[in-house]
Amino acid sequence: MEKSLIIETIGPAVKERGCFIVDVTVSKDNDIVLTIEKETGDVDLDDCVALNDAFLAAFDKDVEDYSLTVSSAGLDQPFKVSGQFTKAIGSQVVVLLKGGRKLTGILTSADDESITLHYVTKEIPEGKKKKVPVEHEDRFVFAEVNSVSPFVEFKK
Numbered sequence: 001m002e003k004s005l006i007i008e009t010i011g012p013a014v015k016e017r018g019c020f021i022v023d024v025t026v027s028k029d030n031d032i033v034l035t036i037e038k039e040t041g042d043v044d045l046d047d048c049v050a051l052n053d054a055f056l057a058a059f060d061k062d063v064e065d066y067s068l069t070v071s072s073a074g075l076d077q078p079f080k081v082s083g084q085f086t087k088a089i090g091s092q093v094v095v096l097l098k099g100g101r102k103l104t105g106i107l108t109s110a111d112d113e114s115i116t117l118h119y120v121t122k123e124i125p126e127g128k129k130k131k132v133p134v135e136h137e138d139r140f141v142f143a144e145v146n147s148v149s150p151f152v153e154f155k156k
Contacts, residue, residue, distance in 0.1 A: 001026055001064060006055075010034065013054035017047050020083040022073045030066040035073055037084055043072035078147035085110035085148065092151035093117070097144055104151055105136075114141045115148060 003024045014021055014036060023035040036043055036051065048070040055068055079085055088107050095103045095117055105119025116139045122131040 001030055001032065001059070001066060006032065006034070006059075009058045010051065010055055013051060013058075017050055019043065019047060019051070020081065022080050022084065030064070031069075032066055033069045033071065035071055037073045037081075037087065039083065039087065048072070076149060076152055078149045082110070082112065085115060088148075088150065094149045094151050095140065096146040096148075097140065098146055107148070108137065114139050115145070116140075 003026055006024050006026070007021060011021065017036075018039050018041075019036045020039060021034070022037050023033070025033045025035075034051065034055065036047065038047065052068060052070045055070070059066070073080075073084065079088065085107070089110060091107060092104065093107045095105070095115070097103070103117060103119050105117045107115060108118050109116040116137060118135070118137045120133045120135050123134045124131050
């Protein structure tokens with residue numbers, strides 16, 4: 001089964017649930033994984049069940065043998081599509097830059113070419129010996145970025 005056909009066919013049902021498609025993978029054995037995200041709020045079981053049912057109605061298993069998994073984007077997975085960046089504006093994220101630098105901060109904007117991140121680093125001011133927190137708000141083009149992921153912190 002072709003990815004583009006799946007997206008085209010199931011797209012309206014996804015949108016109707018207030019969701020968007022993050023990814024569709026199809027293995028050589030026709031194991032299909034449809035990954036979705038909610039435009040606002042969180043994907044719930046009802047969303048997954050509804051989209052599973054819509055998929056089954058659109059693609060006859062007797063005609064084409066496949067298995068289907070509908071899931072939400074992983075909490076710790078890097079963003080893949082623009083909708084995830086847009087939804088995360090105002091949230092804390094982890095940005096891994098090419099070259100290995102890792103920044104944690106608030107995503108303040110995102111477009112098709114870049115993201116803007118508000119973050120704090122500890123730096124030594126000129127003439128001082130002790131590091132102090134310094135706020136930054138920088139724009140990073142996607143060519144500089146390896147990944148952007150939600151910031152996840154588990155509290156005791």
